[in-house]
Amino acid sequence: MNIKLNGKEILIKDNINIDNLLKLKKINKKNIVIEINKVIITKDLWSRKKLNENDEIEIITAVGGG
Amino acid sequence: MKKLILNNVTYNSRLIIGSGKYTDFSMTKKALEASGAEMITVALKRTNIGQSKNDDNLLDHIDSSKYKILPNTAGCYSAKDAIRVALLAKELLTDNLIKLEVLADKDTLLPNEEETLAAAKELVKQGFAIMVYTTDNIDLAKELEEAGCIAVMPLGSPIGTGQGIKNFSNIKKIIENAKVPIIVDAGIGTASDAAIAMELGCDGVLLNSAIAMAQNPIKMAEAMKLAVEAGRKAFEAKRMKMSDIAISSSNKESVLS
Numbered sequence: 522m523n524i525k526l527n528g529k530e531i532l533i534k535d536n537i538n539i540d541n542l543l544k545l546k547k548i549n550k551k552n553i554v555i556e557i558n559k560v561i562i563t564k565d566l567w568s569r570k571k572l573n574e575n576d577e578i579e580i581i582t583a584v585g586g587g
Numbered sequence: 588m589k590k591l592i593l594n595n596v597t598y599n600s601r602l603i604i605g606s607g608k609y610t611d612f613s614m615t616k617k618a619l620e621a622s623g624a625e626m627i628t629v630a631l632k633r634t635n636i637g638q639s640k641n642d643d644n645l646l647d648h649i650d651s652s653k654y655k656i657l658p659n660t661a662g663c664y665s666a667k668d669a670i671r672v673a674l675l676a677k678e679l680l681t682d683n684l685i686k687l688e689v690l691a692d693k694d695t696l697l698p699n700e701e702e703t704l705a706a707a708k709e710l711v712k713q714g715f716a717i718m719v720y721t722t723d724n725i726d727l728a729k730e731l732e733e734a735g736c737i738a739v740m741p742l743g744s745p746i747g748t749g750q751g752i753k754n755f756s757n758i759k760k761i762i763e764n765a766k767v768p769i770i771v772d773a774g775i776g777t778a779s780d781a782a783i784a785m786e787l788g789c790d791g792v793l794l795n796s797a798i799a800m801a802q803n804p805i806k807m808a809e810a811m812k813l814a815v816e817a818g819r820k821a822f823e824a825k826r827m828k829m830s831d832i833a834i835s836s837s838n839k840e841s842v843l844s
Contacts, residue, residue, distance in 0.1 A: 527633040546636055552646045553634055554679040559671070561678050579633060581675050583646050585615065586630025586661050587605025587746070587773075587795030 522574040539567040542578070554581050588819055591768060591791055594684055594716040594737055596655065598625045601785065602815045603657065603770065605795025609804065612648040618798050619654065621808035626655040628686055628793070630662070631672055631679070657718065659686040664699065666706035673710055685710065687736075688720040696746040698722050704730055711735035720772050723757035725764065732767050739765060740772035740793060743784060747796050749776025752783050762788045778807075778814035785818025786826070 522535050526546070533545065539562060543550055555562045556579040562570050572578070591598045603626040609615040619627055627649060635642065649656060658676035663669040666689060673685045689706055691699035698721050710717055711734055718738040719731050728739045741761055744750035751774060752758065762769045768790035775781050775794040784792050792815055801807035 527636055529636070548634060548636065549642065549644070552644045552679070554675050556675065561674060563678065580636070581631050581679065582634045582644060583629040583656070583658065583679060584632045585605070585607040585609060585645060586659055587607045587628055587793075 522572075524572055524575065525577040527578070527580060533572070537572055539570050539572070539578075542572060543567070543580075548580060552582050555579070556581070588816075588823060593626075593718070593768065598655075599623075600625050600812070600815070601791040601819055602781070602811055603628065603791060603793040604798060604808070604811075605793070606645060606649075607795050608799035612643060612645060614804060615645070616648050618804045618808040619649070621805045621812070622798065623812040625653070626657050628657045628659050628795070630659055631675055655684070656680055656682070657684060657686050659720075660688050660706075663689050664691070664693075664702070665689065666702045666709065669702070669706040670709055670713075673706075673715055674713075677715070683714055684716045684718070686718045686720060686740075698742070700724060700727050703727075704734065707731055707734045707736055718770070723754040723761065725757055725760045728761040728769075729764050732765060736767065738768040738770055738790070740770045742773040743771045743780065744774030746773045748774060749780075749797060749800075750774055751776050751780035752787070755787065758784070758789070759787055775811075778810040781811050781814040782818035782821070785815055786821050788822050791815075 523530055523532055558577050591601050600623045602622055602624045604622050604624045605628045606615050658680055660669040660672040663672055669689045676685055687706055689699045689702040691697050703721060707717055707719055717736040718740055719736045720740050721727055723741045731739050743752040770791040770793050771784040771789050772793040775797045781792045798804050798807045
């Protein structure tokens with residue numbers, strides 16, 4: 522299925538959850554926050570929350586700023 | 588010296604520094620230590636996808652037991668976007684403290700007054716403790732305080748310019764009117780600018796580029812620490828009155844001849 526990850530369209534296998542996506546994309550689970558379709562998904566749901574076709578996923582972290 | 592209290596936390600330092608523009612995280616950490624600051628701002632951005640799992644993260648370099656992390660809503664041009672970023676920050680850092688920053692224009696980086704106030708009102712409703720970046724508009728500063736912001740942070744001059752405090756009388760008036768801490772945010776270029784802000788009676792100074800863009804950031808961080816302390820002490824000491832005429836320092840009777 523197609524999803525949008527941090528603004529970029531990607532093709533991934535069906536029926537995966539957030540944890541699977543993070544593993545697949547080699548993203549450290551520490552220090553990030555996740556939004557799907559502009560709704561924050563709290564950490565406790567990452568192993569349960571399944572991704573759907575055309576979901577827009579944003580993975581956000583802290584960077585230098587003033 | 589009187590201490591700065593923000594969101595029920597007492598700070599020994601009245602200097603807040605930003606974490607942007609450093610060559611690497613170890614430099615950020617060293618500058619933070621040298622500055623004596625106990626609060627450091629961070630921005631929120633999309634993670635890099637497709638890099639290694641062990642990618643370095645800024646948050647791993649800041650000891651959150653020693654330093655308060657102040658996330659900002661940089662890059663937002665509407666109340667709606669700023670509220671979204673504030674919620675993300677709260678989830679990321681499990682804290683309700685936020686530096687609200689809603690800009691009007693990507694060239695001037697000046698605050699959007701209307702959207703800033705709208706965002707502040709909504710975020711207060713949602714339980715945020717807001718330190719708000721604003722213009723030197725005296726009325727707006729009061730409105731932001733009345734909206735429930737815990738600190739109001741007018742600019743000294745535009746972000747990243749290092750032009751210093753360009754608006755003495757407005758900053759002074761904002762301080763006179765305020766019941767919450769007033770912190771000059773943006774425009775500080777060197778130590779004397781920070782000292783001047785503190786002498787005016789500001790409760791603190793927030794700066795980033797002045798340290799990060801100095802040729803020797805660590806030394807400048809130390810300079811800023813001293814400047815903020817010196818400026819605050821001078822403010823508390825209440826300076827002498829200025830005179831139009833010269834007045835001798837020695838007592839007339841004791842002078843020879």
